[in-house]
Amino acid sequence: MISFIAPRALAWRLPTIVLGISGLRLERGTRYLPVRVLLFGMMTALYYLMTPLLMSPAIATGYAAVVWVSYYGGLSLMLAGPGRTVLVKRFGEDRAYALYEVGLGLLFMNQAFAQAVVIHAHGDTLPGAVPVWATCTAGAALMAVGTFYKLWAASSTGLDTYYCRDMFLGRPLSHTSELVISGPYRHVRNPMYSVGNLPAYGWALWSRSMEGLAVAALFQAGIYLFYHLCERPFIQRTYHRDPTKP
Template sequence: MAETTELAPAPVGSPSLHAAWRGLGQLAVAVIGMSGLRVDHPERRVLRTAVWACVVAAGFAAEQQFRAAAGSGAVRWAAVGYAVVIAVLYYGGLIAVLDTAVARRFTHAVGEARAVQRFDFVLGLLFLQQGLCQGLLMAAFPGQLPEVGVDGLWVVLGVVLAIVGFGTKLWATWLTGLNTYYCRDMFLGRADATDGFVVRGPYRWLRNPMYGVGNLHGYGVALCYRSVAGLVCVAVFQVLIYVFYLVREKPFIVRTYLGGTPA
């Protein structure tokens, strides 16, 4: 029989196919985790998923109602009030809890494993609520930017900003891990065993890509709504996350990962 140099097709269960599926699975876990649900944790996964799904469904239904009643004074006041409450809970909570005696006392009271689970759950809900409150504010204050000569220009610009912003934040999260995204090290008050100080990817050029370029997607969504109020809300939230960074996160990073010397 004559020899042939033709390569046989790779078997269905080849390592490369498994690696591709594994990579897609990890990407999905990261995206879902960024939205507030850590499916990589088995503890009470069904209950946490049900709560997360209910909040998402309620947010979607509220957005439809706000969009239908856009311009109503009651709807606008409700949207602004909701955004203020979430801003206080989220940013105020981060500053009050992370790298403080509050986290240490809570961990000591319930145990580290249980404390981390509860913290991740609450912080995940706040991640989700942060996005929902901004979306509802945009739905309540749409069409404030003037129409331009090119149809759909605001939407195109918004989509571009959304892709760049979310892509950068996802890239940074992929490199640092969800534990860092959820401030696990700051909650525990020590360097996490799996998440070190990253200087790869977007961190080669940006000191804090999650809080900087990573927030462009919020402005992009606001442009799609043509909402000036939405742009202001995203800007205020971005300023507040930098306040948290300067007050809590940067001192922790310098002390824990850089040996007390600023980068």
């Protein structure tokens, strides 16, 4: 659990995990680090410049739809289709994974940003009968719990698992060939996909956005669709434990 890590290790590990799940991996060595940092910075600047344009509800919704298809469709084609095979054949395993990892990091950034712009473009659309204090309290609680669980889960499995490195390579990352069952995985089967998605709902509630709640649900449905169609079959083939059982 994150809170039990030694303070000096936590001072490095926690920011690394936060940036890693946001799309920038700092712990992967220095070979591609300048490219990762440059792309992360350019994308962040682009988001800043694009935000005024995306405040139109129609444009924000269209952008979220494009990101949804690109993220879940692209990830599925890469990991369960011919994408990874083509990359590995062309660039070799290490360089192919590095390219895939940078691309996936950009998708991570876009899916979070897409939900954020929809929430802000469609803000204050909940019925007036719903008290503001209730939505703010519930929203803050969901954001706090979801963020904690997502960081805890990413810390327990490692960022390689967060980036589906085992699926990309087609083999387990551990010599034991077993799934992680420690940390939050003792309580929840898929903490990243379930509790880890609560911050999006929390933000939507905080902003009183009905459309934001709907988009959060659609993005969560997308990751579960990916899990059932792509990830779970891989786990059943590769690891000893059946992911359908507690």
